[in-house]
Structures are given as structure tokens and as C-alpha cells.
Amino acid sequence: MAEALPPQYSPQENEAPLYRGWEEQGFFHADAHSGRPAYVIPIPPPNVTARLHMGHGLNNTVQDLLVRWRRMQGREALWIPGSDHAGIATQNVVERQLAKEGKTRDDLGREAFVERVWEFVRDTGGQIYDQLRAIGSSLDWPRARFTLDEGLSRAVREVFVRLYEKELIYRGHRIIHWCPRCLTALSDEEAEPEETQGKLWHLRYPLADGADAPGLPRLPDGRPYLVVATTRPETMLGDTAVAVHPDDERYRALVGKMLDLPLTGRQIPVVADGYVDPEFGSGAVKITPAHDPNDFEVAQRTGVPAIDVMTPDATMSDAAPEAFRGLDRFEARRAVVQAFDEAGLLEKTEEHTHAVPHCYRCGTIVEPRLSDQWFVRMAPLAAPALEAYRDGRVRFHPERFGKTYEHWLENIRDWCISRQLWWGHRIPVWYCESAECRETVVAREDPDACPTCGGALRQDPDVLDTWFSSWLWPFSTLGWPEETEDLKAFYPNSTLVSGQDIIFFWIARMIMAGLEFRGEVPFRDVYLTGMVRDHLGRKMSKSLGNGIDPLDVVERFGADALRYTVATGAGAGMDQYLNYQDLEQAFGPGRNFANKLWNAGRFALMTLGDDDRIAVEDVRGSLELTDRWILSRLSKAAGEVTQALERFRFQDAGLAAYEFFWGELADWYLEAAKPRLYGDLGEASARAAKATLAEALDGALRLLHPIMPFITEAVWQRLPRAAGDPPSLMVARWPEPRPDWEDDAAEAAMEELRAVIGAVRNIRQEYGIQPGARVPLWAHPASDDLRAVLETSERALQDLARVGELSFGQANGEVGASAVLRSGTELFVPLAGVIDLEKERGRLRGELQRLEGQIGGQEKKLGNESFVSRAPAEVVEKEREKLASFREQREKLAAKLAALEGVS
RNA sequence: GGUCGAUUAGCUCAGUUGGUUAGAGCGCUCGCCUCACAUGCGAGAGGUCCGGGGUUCGAGUCCCUGAUCGACCACCA
Numbered sequence: 012m013a014e015a016l017p018p019q020y021s022p023q024e025n026e027a028p029l030y031r032g033w034e035e036q037g038f039f040h041a042d043a044h045s046g047r048p049a050y051v052i053p054i055p056p057p058n059v060t061a062r063l064h065m066g067h068g069l070n071n072t073v074q075d076l077l078v079r080w081r082r083m084q085g086r087e088a089l090w091i092p093g094s095d096h097a098g099i100a101t102q103n104v105v106e107r108q109l110a111k112e113g114k115t116r117d118d119l120g121r122e123a124f125v126e127r128v129w130e131f132v133r134d135t136g137g138q139i140y141d142q143l144r145a146i147g148s149s150l151d152w153p154r155a156r157f158t159l160d161e162g163l164s165r166a167v168r169e170v171f172v173r174l175y176e177k178e179l180i181y182r183g184h185r186i187i188h189w190c191p192r193c194l195t196a197l198s199d200e201e202a203e204p205e206e207t208q209g210k211l212w213h214l215r216y217p218l219a220d221g222a223d224a225p226g227l228p229r230l231p232d233g234r235p236y237l238v239v240a241t242t243r244p245e246t247m248l249g250d251t252a253v254a255v256h257p258d259d260e261r262y263r264a265l266v267g268k269m270l271d272l273p274l275t276g277r278q279i280p281v282v283a284d285g286y287v288d289p290e291f292g293s294g295a296v297k298i299t300p301a302h303d304p305n306d307f308e309v310a311q312r313t314g315v316p317a318i319d320v321m322t323p324d325a326t327m328s329d330a331a332p333e334a335f336r337g338l339d340r341f342e343a344r345r346a347v348v349q350a351f352d353e354a355g356l357l358e359k360t361e362e363h364t365h366a367v368p369h370c371y372r373c374g375t376i377v378e379p380r381l382s383d384q385w386f387v388r389m390a391p392l393a394a395p396a397l398e399a400y401r402d403g404r405v406r407f408h409p410e411r412f413g414k415t416y417e418h419w420l421e422n423i424r425d426w427c428i429s430r431q432l433w434w435g436h437r438i439p440v441w442y443c444e445s446a447e448c449r450e451t452v453v454a455r456e457d458p459d460a461c462p463t464c465g466g467a468l469r470q471d472p473d474v475l476d477t478w479f480s481s482w483l484w485p486f487s488t489l490g491w492p493e494e495t496e497d498l499k500a501f502y503p504n505s506t507l508v509s510g511q512d513i514i515f516f517w518i519a520r521m522i523m524a525g526l527e528f529r530g531e532v533p534f535r536d537v538y539l540t541g542m543v544r545d546h547l548g549r550k551m552s553k554s555l556g557n558g559i560d561p562l563d564v565v566e567r568f569g570a571d572a573l574r575y576t577v578a579t580g581a582g583a584g585m586d587q588y589l590n591y592q593d594l595e596q597a598f599g600p601g602r603n604f605a606n607k608l609w610n611a612g613r614f615a616l617m618t619l620g621d622d623d624r625i626a627v628e629d630v631r632g633s634l635e636l637t638d639r640w641i642l643s644r645l646s647k648a649a650g651e652v653t654q655a656l657e658r659f660r661f662q663d664a665g666l667a668a669y670e671f672f673w674g675e676l677a678d679w680y681l682e683a684a685k686p687r688l689y690g691d692l693g694e695a696s697a698r699a700a701k702a703t704l705a706e707a708l709d710g711a712l713r714l715l716h717p718i719m720p721f722i723t724e725a726v727w728q729r730l731p732r733a734a735g736d737p738p739s740l741m742v743a744r745w746p747e748p749r750p751d752w753e754d755d756a757a758e759a760a761m762e763e764l765r766a767v768i769g770a771v772r773n774i775r776q777e778y779g780i781q782p783g784a785r786v787p788l789w790a791h792p793a794s795d796d797l798r799a800v801l802e803t804s805e806r807a808l809q810d811l812a813r814v815g816e817l818s819f820g821q822a823n824g825e826v827g828a829s830a831v832l833r834s835g836t837e838l839f840v841p842l843a844g845v846i847d848l849e850k851e852r853g854r855l856r857g858e859l860q861r862l863e864g865q866i867g868g869q870e871k872k873l874g875n876e877s878f879v880s881r882a883p884a885e886v887v888e889k890e891r892e893k894l895a896s897f898r899e900q901r902e903k904l905a906a907k908l909a910a911l912e913g914v915s
Numbered sequence: 916g917g918u919c920g921a922u923u924a925g926c927u928c929a930g931u932u933g934g935u936u937a938g939a940g941c942g943c944u945c946g947c948c949u950c951a952c953a954u955g956c957g958a959g960a961g962g963u964c965c966g967g968g969g970u971u972c973g974a975g976u977c978c979c980u981g982a983u984c985g986a987c988c989a990c991c992a
Contacts (some may be wrong), residue, residue, distance in 0.1 A: 018952060204989085211992085240992055254992095288991055296992050305990045366989085400985065411919065418918080422988085511986080546926085547987070579940095581928070585920085586985080596926075600940055603954040614951035666939075674939095681951080689950095769958095776946070776958040861927070883968065 016616070016729075020609035022569025022602075026721045030144055038741040039149045041089035043500035050081035051504035053485045053534070055517065056158065058097035059132050060104055063142035065543040065551055068561035069577040069587065072509045073150045073540060073661060076578060076717035080656055081505075082149070083713065083745035089501055091488045092150035094139060096159040098477040099193055099372045102434040105131050114675065115233060121433050128434050142562060147720050148571045149741070154487045154497075158480040159436070166487035167436045167480050168455055170528065172632050174321070175453045179388045180428075186304040187427050189380035190370040191325035191340075195431040196384050196579075197370060198476060199424055200515050203375045204366035211363035212244045212348060213292070215356040216253060219278050222268035226261065230355065237262075237270065238293040238358050242365060243302070244351070245343040247272070248331045249320040250279055252298040254309050257283035259294055273356050274347065275332050282313040301381040317381055325378050326428040340378065368818045385429040385438060385473070392523040393423040399532050405522060408538045408659040409584040412511065417516050426520075428476045436473030482520035485533035504534040511539045511584070538659050539584050543577075546590035559591045566600055571719035572601030578718050579665035603724040604669065608715070611677055612726035618688040618701065624731040625702035633695040635687075636764075638703040641680040641759040642749070644671060645710040650748040652714045665718050672711040679765065680707060705731065717738045722818050 033039065041049070052074050059069060074090060082088035105128045106116055116124045136157075143150060156163055174180040188202035189195070215236040218227070227235035237255060251274055255262035262281065269278045279298075286309055287296050300310035300317035310317055320331040325340040334350075335343050351357040368377040397420045398415055399405050407413040429438060441458055445449040445466035452458055452468060461468055480487070486503045489497040503525065509518060518537060525533030543559075545551055551558040564573045576598050579589035589597045627634075627642065634642075648671035655664035680703075687693060687700040709730065716723040720740070727740045737743055771788065774780075 019954070020952095200958090236930095242992070286990080286992095291991055303990085303992085304991080308990090366992090414919075418988070514987095528917095542986085543984095579928090585928090590927085593926095595942060599954070603952095606954045607952065609954035610955085612951080617951070663931095666929075670939085677952090678956090682956095772957060779946080 015610070016613050018613070020569075020606045020611065020722060020725070022571065022605065022721060023566070025725045026145075026147070026565075026570055029721050029724050030147065032430055033149065033741050034144075035154065035740065036739070038088070038739060039151050040153070041087050041151055041501070043496040045087045047085060047087040049501050049505070050078070050086035051501045051534075051858065052078055052090045052506050052508065053488065053511050054090065054092055055507075055513070056093040056095040056156075056481065056484065057139050057143075058100055059094040059136045059139070060097065060101050061094075061139050063139060063146075063561050063579075065561055065589070066540075066561050067143075068146060068564075068573055069540050069543055070144060070508055070510065071146060071148050072574045072577050072718075073141070073538065075146075075720075076574070076661065077506060077656070078149055079717040079720060079741070082741070082744065083716065083743060085744070088498070089154075090150050091150070091154050091156070092140065092143070092148075092152060093156040093158070093482055093484070093488060094136065094436055095477060096157065096435060098430055098432050098435040098474060100477075101132070102432050103193065103372060105434075107315060114494065116433065124433055131261070140666040145457065145562060145565050146573060149720075154488070156795045157699050158214065158477070158484075163480055163483070163487045164436055164717045166483050167475065168418050168439050170433075170483060170524070171439055171475070171479075172453055172455050173528070174387060179391060181386055181388065182383060183384050183386045183425070184381070186302075186307045186379045186381050187384050188343050188368060188377045189382070190373065190375055191323065191378050192373050192375040193370060193432075194323050196380075196382065196427055196429060197377065198427045198478075201371045202366050202368035202383060203371045207367040209242050209363050209365060209367065211240050211361040212351075213238050213240045213358035213360070214244065214247065214273075214351055215293070215358050215881070216272065216297070217356075218265070219269035219271050222265065222270075224262065224264040236356075237265075237295045239295050240292040241297055241299040242363060243344065244347045245327070245335075246299040246302045246320070247297055247347060248275060248327065248335060248343070249299045249301050249318045250297045251300060251310065251318055252279050252282045252313065252315040254282050254284045254287050254296045254298050254313070255294060256287040257285060259287075262295065272353060274334075274350055282309070283314060284313060290657065302379055304379055307381065319381055321378065321382075332480045333419055364798070384427050385440075385471075387426040387428055389425055389523075391425040392527055393420045395526040396420055396519060396523045399522060399526060404532045406536050408536060412514065412537070412539050412584070415511075415514055415521055419519060426476075428479050429471075429473040430476055431472075433476050435477065436480060438473050438475060440471040441466075442471070444469055446589045462752070478516055478520060481517055482524045483528070485525060486529055491528070502529060502533075503531050506536045506538060507534045508538045508540065512542075514539070536582055541581055541584055541586040543587050543589060546588050546592075548586075548588065551591070557591050559589055559594065559597075564594065567594065568598040568602040569605055569721065571722045572598045572607045575601035575604060575665065575719055578661045579669075582662050583659055604673070605719060606679060607673060608719070608722050608726055611672070611681065611708060611711075612729060614681060615704055616729060619705060622701075622731065624733050625698055626733065627702045627706045630695075630699040630702045632705065633699040635696065635699060636757055636760055637680055638699055639752075639754045640761040641671070641676060641703060641707045642752040643754040643758055644675050645707050645746070646749040646752045648714060649710065649746040653745070653748075653872045656717075661718075668711065668714040668718070672715065676711055678703070679761075709733075710746045713740060713743060713746045716743075744752040775789055789839040791839070 041051075054074065055070065057063075061067075078088045078090045081130045102116075105124075108131070109115060109119070109127075119127060140152075140155070171180060188197040190197055215230070215238055217230060217236040223235050227237070229235050239255060241247065242481045253270055255266065256262075257266075265281045266282050266283045270281060272279045282298070284717060286305060288292065296306075298306045298309050298315065300307045300315065301319035302321070307317065309315075318330055320328055321340065322328045327335045327338045327340070327343045329336060331343070335346060338346060348357065348360075351875060369375065370377055372411075400407075400416060400420075406414065439454060439457075441452040441454070441461075443452070443461040443464060443466050445461065445464050448461060448464040448466055450461050452462060457470075460466065483491070485507075486502050489495060489501055491498055491502075494814045507518065507521075510832065521533050525531060543551055545555075546556040547557075549555060549557055561573055576589075577587065580589070642810065648667060651667040652664045655661070655667060684700040686703060688704065690697050709727070712723040712727045716727075726742045727743075728738070767790065
């Protein structure tokens with residue numbers, strides 16, 4: 012034996028060196044010139060400052076198992092690593108650092124601040140890569156890209172210019188979501204609605220002098236008024252109209268009349284617009300064009316002006332009445348309500364639950380704000396993306412997510428891409444400073460002067476949305492806009508694995524970009540993982556303290572345990588619940604499984620020794636039942652696992668491989684083969700067993716390698732290798748089904764044998780027969796086949812069941828335990844003097860009674876006219892056979908009971 | 916307000932197109948340190964398949980309806 016292996020596998024000692032070996036030998040590298048069919052996965056680039064969480068753990072496990080599997084299948088498999096500069100997120104982190112030093116980004120200035128962020132990224136940015144290594148990710152590291160690196164920045168600029176030239180990028184003056192904390196615009200997707208318990212205030216707006224309408228309520232001073240409802244009273248300071256529905260009889264006479272806008276001294280008109288729902292509230296809506304997107308549209312239609320009453324950080328600006336200036340928006344809200352109340356203009360206050368948008372990065376309540384921003388016109392890009400889905404060029408797994416995708420694209424809105432940040436891709440737009448010229452220049456290369464008038468240029472200060480670089484990821488990482496070899500070989504990519512939360516942010520946009528700039532979808536299949544939650548169904552989060560650190564899991568249980576758990580823990584697209592308080596329950600089984608593999612390896616090493624591996628083909632003639640059985644099972648397992656992987660059913664794949672290895676190979680084959688491997692049954696039998704053991708274990712390791720790469724590799728590298736096998740499972744062939752090994756007769760016979768042994772074990776347990784004791788056994792096989800099996804497998808059977816003798820014949824007059832198998836095989840274990848006769852008689856009576864019940868049910872079923880006439884003939888036939896078999900069993904049991912009754 | 920998921924053993928999950936006795940792991944009970952493995956081996960107990968209707972010879976599976984939990988979408992101020 013080459014080395015003595017410890018009885019327990021240590022992931023801590025094995026994983027890191029194995030990974031280093033793979034990486035150093037270049038096994039993760041994909042060659043654009045190999046000519047083999049490519050399989051490519053684009054990694055969802057983690058934020059450069061991110062630390063690995065369970066979501067990454069799940070996501071990257073799935074990607075890695077797909078890549079490893081395809082690589083073993085002989086595909087040129089490429090998994091492109093990378094990270095995302097994550098504009099707002101990263102800038103926020105660095106700003107927080109500065110805040111601790113008592114500084115702001117303005118203290119540093121733009122250039123110094125950006126340099127500071129770069130420093131931070133260089134210092135801490137690599138972390139996530141090492142963490143991906145720790146879980147075994149077979150990423151092609153030299154190809155790693157960063158969304159802000161030179162090549163990707165060129166792609167971003169190229170895309171911006173092209174879209175601008177096609178008039179698909181434009182500058183717009185409109186209401187956008189604004190984060191008053193981050194001080195930047197957000198896209199619609201970045202404003203996350205959250206159900207919030209708020210209030211609905213009903214405010215009275217008195218009519219200006221002279222105006223009136225029948226039926227209006229009146230203030231104590233006799234003036235009539237309108238009631239408007241709002242959830243944000245402070246915005247009334249910027250109201251410029253009140254709108255009613257044009258067909259609303261109640262207010263028809265008021266349209267065009269003026270109202271006194273309280274607290275402001277301004278007068279505003281009543282306007283008519285179809286947007287108003289007469290059924291809701293009073294049927295009159297206050298219009299604040301600068302602070303509400305709908306109001307803005309009403310204003311555009313009706314021609315009323317917009318008054319912005321807030322500063323960027325959402326305090327009240329000079330446009331607000333003096334009493335409110337400088338107040339934060341929520342202070343202003345209270346002050347406005349109080350002022351209305353004191354003036355007798357507060358009609359009522361209601362509790363109101365509604366969805367309030369929050370900044371997806373800092374959680375601050377977003378303020379709708381009127382401003383100039385850059386937008387991408389999405390409808391023209393969305394159409395081809397919809398078509399690609401509908402004609403099946405992109406498929407979603409599970410399919411239902413296609414509907415989500417479709418719905419979003421059908422209702423697509425323009426994408427606000429400018430951000431008032433410093434960290435990111437600077438918008439490639441320059442404005443001529445010459446007052447007469449005012450040219451706007453959009454260019455691939457930085458211009459020195461205005462091409463029209465030669466005047467000085469000022470670059471747009473804003474940067475682009477982070478997703479404006481990520482949506483190009485599947486081709487920008489391959490060198491686009493250059494027509495590189497990589498691009499030719501690896502675009503389109505094959506499969507995207509991602510969370511459901513970024514279908515809109517990323518997936519849909521990548522498909523649009525791929526079609527627009529490459530004329531082809533970026534990938535064929537999209538696999539969406541569920542979310543990892545705690546055992547109470549809550550999202551894992553830092554603030555709740557309910558998270559599980561995957562690196563902690565790797566340290567304690569090993570990467571394979573982590574991978575096995577997440578790969579098999581939930582079906583496709585389903586959320587997975589893991590208890591952070593009981594990691595042992597969650598990850599113990601995975602660790603135990605790895606250990607089981609390790610020990611099977613130790614056993615194989617012990618019995619196979621250093622001898623050359625014997626090929627199954629060389630011992631074909633001396634293969635015994637269990638050999639033929641396990642090889643048949645291996646072939647079928649290979650088919651099942653492959654099919655499950657093809658259908659993105661990772662749970663099925665993992666469990667099928669698990670069952671083959673543990674439930675069949677370890678539990679049954681190894682046990683049955685022991686006497687042969689120890690040489691008790693002669694040389695030929697031993698050689699056949701050795702060849703089969705090596706083959707079956709080899710197959711099991713290969714099938715499990717995508718999910719548990721470390722332990723399988725650790726074992727495989729130590730096993731005797733067949734001639735021509737590579738040094739690593741990383742590059743070994745994926746097991747294919749072997750029809751020539753499939754042997755249904757052997758499988759059927761083994762099933763019987765397992766049932767016989769199971770029954771014997773049951774009898775031993777039931778009657779408390781001492782573990783070491785050997786008892787005689789009589790078996791009445793149902794078929795000649797089984798008789799043959801029992802004869803040829805006598806030794807194995809004895810070992811497994813610890814039966815002293817196996818003989819065939821009648822048990823006339825003997826007293827003992829019996830078992831009737833489903834096949835009809837009857838086992839009879841003489842137990843006189845060892846057992847409690849009364850107990851046994853009771854057991855038999857119970858069984859007989861149950862059988863009577865089953866027979867009754869069966870007779871009733873077959874007596875049912877409609878069943879017999881309408882069920883398929885073969886089903887009816889089966890039911891008849893079942894009844895016959897029950898009756899037969901009843902006879903035997905009755906006879907046995909009678910025999911027992913006669914003995915004292 | 917819409918759309919879509921989920922509800923199966925104490926826990927975490929499977930259950931393909933409706934068809935023998937609904938499965939696995941963990942936990943629990945009992946017996947075993949059997950020379951690969953006690954992170955193990957063997958044998959068990961444990962399930963009104965969320966409730967109510969319906970279709971069918973037959974429903975965990977299909978249809979309707981209700982409940983609970985969750986996700987996504989939505990301009991009702």
C-alpha cells in the first residue's frame with residue numbers, strides 16, 4: 012500500500028493543495044483554438060468589494076458543476092471570472108471610510124476620491140476571488156475581467172456612442188427616482204417598493220374669490236373648498252394645479268377657476284385630465300409636477316408649470332415659503348400638516364398602507380425628482396429580445412420565469428443611465444462652453460476642443476449606471492469591440508446561472524445588448540436559482556444576524572459538503588431553507604458523504620493494493636452476479652445523472668449519484684465482494700471482483716466529481732489508474748451509459764437477493780438473535796432464477812445475513828420464523844428454543860388479519876363493474892394476479908400458524 | 916389591485932405524462948466498535964399528502980374554491 016490513510020477525511024488538509032494543483036496545471040484554461048465545441052458560462056460578476064455569501068455559494072456551485080461536467084464531456088469549457096465595480100455600493104463604502112476620518116468626497120475632490128476608491132479596490136478587491144477558489148470554482152483566472160478595466164471601458168464607450176448615433180440614447184428632462192442620501196438618480200429597477208404603513212391626509216384648498224360650484228362644502232368663513240388627498244403633504248408647497256376628471260359633473264364648473272393654495276400665497280388653477288379617477292377620494296387631485304411622475308405628465312398635457320421645492324438632499328429649498336425652508340422633507344411634512352390643522356384646513360387623516368420606493372443600495376426613501384438625465388430608449392431593444400424568447404432561442408429554467416421576463420419587456424420603460432457619482436464610467440459627452448455654439452459632442456476618443464467652433468469643452472460630470480457595463484459582460488469579457496479569437500470561439504455563451512432578483516437588472520438587458528451588438532443571443536439557457544433563507548424563511552442578512560458564512564462552512568465541513576448541500580437541497584428555482592443555528596444538521600450529511608467516499612477509497616486501496624488495474628473486459632467470463640449487477644447499475648446511473656444534468660435537475664443528479672454510490676456500491680456490492688476480495692473464493696473470483704470494484708468506484712467518483720470535486724479527486728488520484736487515464740478527474744472522461752453492461756436479469760435477481768437478506772435481517776432483529784449467532788435457514792424460492800441466485804451467492808448471502816447454513820427443502824414439523832416476500836419467496840428460520848412462541852403466534856395472526864383485509868379490498872375492486880370494464884386490461888390483470896398472490900400467501904400463513912398451534 | 920410560486924413524516928426536501936403498499940436525509944426507538952468508515956452498520960416507529968367541492972374505474976398528481984406563507988409586478992393621489 013502506497014500510504015496509510017487516516018480513517019477520517021480532512022477537507023482542511025486536502026482541498027487547498029488539490030485546488031492549487033488544478034490551477035497550476037492549467038486545467039481551468041479554455042483554448043480558443045482547440046476546435047472542440049465550446050461550453051461557456053459568464054459569471055455574474057460579484058461586486059468587487061463583496062464577501063462571499065450563501066447566495067454566491069449556491070450560484071457558483073451550480074455554475075462550477077455545469078462547467079466541470081461539460082469539461083469532462085470533452086467540451087472546451089470556459090467559465091469567465093470577473094468582478095463588478097458596483098458604482099453606488101463601492102462609492103458608499105469608501106465614503107463611509109472617509110466619514111470616519113471626518114471627511115467627505117468633496118474634501119478630496121473628484122480625482123483624489125476616485126484614486127482613493129481604486130486604492131481600496133486594489134487592497135481588498137481580490138478577496139472574493141480567493142473565496143471563489145475556496146469553494147472549488149474552476150474559473151479561468153487569467154481571463155478575469157473587471158468592469159472598469161480598460162477593455163471593458165472601451166466596450167462601454169463604444170456602446171454609448173453607437174446607441175447615441177442611433178438615437179437610442181437621449182438626454183431627458185423628467186421625473187426620476189432620486190436618492191437624497193446617495194445624491195444620485197436611480198433607474199426604476201433600483202427603486203424598490205416596500206409596503207409601508209403611512210397616512211393619507213385630506214387637505215382643504217379654498218376656492219379663490221368669486222369661484223363657486225353647487226354642492227361644495229364651505230369653511231366657517233363661508234368660502235367653498237375642494238378636498239385633495241395626499242401621502243406626502245410637504246409636496247403641496249410645489250403644487251401648481253388641482254386636477255379633476257373632465258367628465259366629472261361635480262367639478263365641471265370649476266375647471267379653469269383658481270384656488271388659493273394654502274401656506275404659499277399662490278393661486279393655482281383647476282384643470283381637467285383623464286388621469287384622475289373620479290371614484291377615488293374626493294375626485295380631485297393636487298398636482299405637483301416637480302415631485303411626482305404622473306403629475307409631471309398632467310402638467311405637460313395641461314401646460315401648468317413645475318415648481319421644485321426641494322434641494323438634492325431633500326430639504327425644502329428657497330422655492331418653498333420661508334417658514335419651511337431648510338426643513339428636511341419629513342420635518343416639513345409635520346410642519347405642513349400642523350399648519351393646515353391650525354388653519355382649519357385639515358379635513359381628516361387616515362391610516363394608509365402603500366408601497367414606498369426605497370434606494371436599493373442604502374434603503375433611504377427615494378424622492379421623485381425633476382432633473383436632466385441620460386436615458387436609453389428601450390422599446391426598440393426590447394422587441395428582438397422578446398422575439399428571441401418567444402421563438403426559443405433563449406430558454407428559462409424553470410420555464411415560468413420566462414413569463415416574468417416577457418411581462419417586463421412588454422411594459423418596458425426607458426432606462427435612466429446617468430448617475431451623479433464619481434466612481435464609474437464617465438459619460439462620454441462634452442458640451443461646448445461657447446455661448447453661441449453650445450454643441451454637444453459624443454465621442455469614442457476624448458476630444459480636445461469643440462469640433463464645430465473650436466471652443467473649450469466641458470465633459471458631462473456624471474457616470475453611467477453600473478449595469479450599463481454589466482449588460483455587455485458576455486461579449487465585452489471576450490474582447491469586444493475587437494473581433495478577437497476568443498469572441499469567435501466563445502460567443503454566444505452557453506448557460507447563464509443567476510438569481511431571480513436580477514432578471515431585469517441584468518439578464519434581460521444582456522439579451523438585449525447581445526442581440527443589438529452581436530446579432531445573437533448571449534446565451535441559450537438561463538438557469539435561475541432560488542434564494543437561500545434561514546429556517547424561518549427569512550432572507551439571510553447582516554442586520555438580522557441570521558446569515559451563514561460559506562467560508563465558515565468550508566472550514567468546518569469542507570467545500571464538498573457545502574456544494575453537496577446546496578446542489579441537492581432544493582429543486583430548480585426553489586428557495587432553500589438553512590438553519591444558521593444548526594449547521595451540523597444542514598451540512599453534516601454532506602461531510603459524512605465525503606467521508607464515506609474517502610473510506611470506500613481506503614477499502615479499495617487496501618484490497619486492490621498497488622497492482623495494475625484489471626480491466627473489466629479481461630475478466631468478462633468470470634463476472635459473478637453482483638459484478639454484473641453493479642456494472643449494470645453503473646451504466647444506468649450514468650444515464651440518469653447525465654439526463655438530470657441536461658435538464659438542469661441538479662437535485663436529481665446529486666441524489667442519483669448518491670444512491671448509486673452509497674445505497675448500491677457501498678452498502679451491497681462492497682459487502683458482497685469482501686469474501687472474494689479477501690481471496691476466499693479463489694483467484695478468478697477475486698480478479699473479477701477487483702476489476703469490477705475498480706470500475707464501479709471509478710464511475711461513482713466521476714459521476715460525483717462535478718458536485719464534490721475535492722474528495723472525488725483525492726480518492727481518484729490514489730486509485731490504480733487504467734492505462735491512458737489522465738492524472739486528474741478534472742480532465743477525465745464523463746461516464747457514458749454502457750448498454751453492453753446492462754443486465755436486467757442480474758438486476759432482478761439482485762433485487763430478490765436483497766429482499767431475502769432483508770427478510771432474514773428482519774427476522775434476526777425481531778427475535779433478538781445474537782449478532783454472532785448462526786441460525787439455519789430454509790428458503791423456498793419463488794422461482795428457479797432465485798434458486799440459482801441463492802446457490803451461486805451462497806457465500807455472499809451468508810456474510811451479509813450471517814446465516815449458518817443455507818439449504819433447500821421443506822420445513823415439515825419445524826417451528827420457526829417465516830417471511831413471505833413479495834415475490835412469493837418464503838423464508839423459514841427454525842427458531843425452536845430461541846424465541847417466544849406466543850409472541851410469534853400473535854404476529855402470525857396479525858399478519859393473517861392484515862392479509863384478509865387486503866384480500867377483501869382486492870375482491871371489492873375486482874367486483875367493481877366499471878373498473879373491470881374501463882381500466883386497461885393489463886392493470887386489471889395485475890390486480891387479479893395480486894389477489895391470487897394474496898390468497899396464496901394466506902394459505903401458507905394459515906398452515907404455518909396451524910403448525911405453531913400444535914407446539915407448546 | 917394583478918401575476919406566479921409554496922403547503923407531503925418532528926425538521927429539510929423528492930414525488931416525471933393520474934395507476935401496486937407515497938420516498939430520501941436528518942432527528943427519534945432498538946440492536947451492533949462485524950478487520951473501509953461509529954462522520955459507521957443493521958432493524959424499526961412515524962404521513963387525515965393545508966381545508967372544502969368536482970372530474971375519473973382510480974387523484975399527492977387534473978379542475979374549481981377557501982386558508983396560510985412567500986416572491987414579483989402595478990401611477991390609484
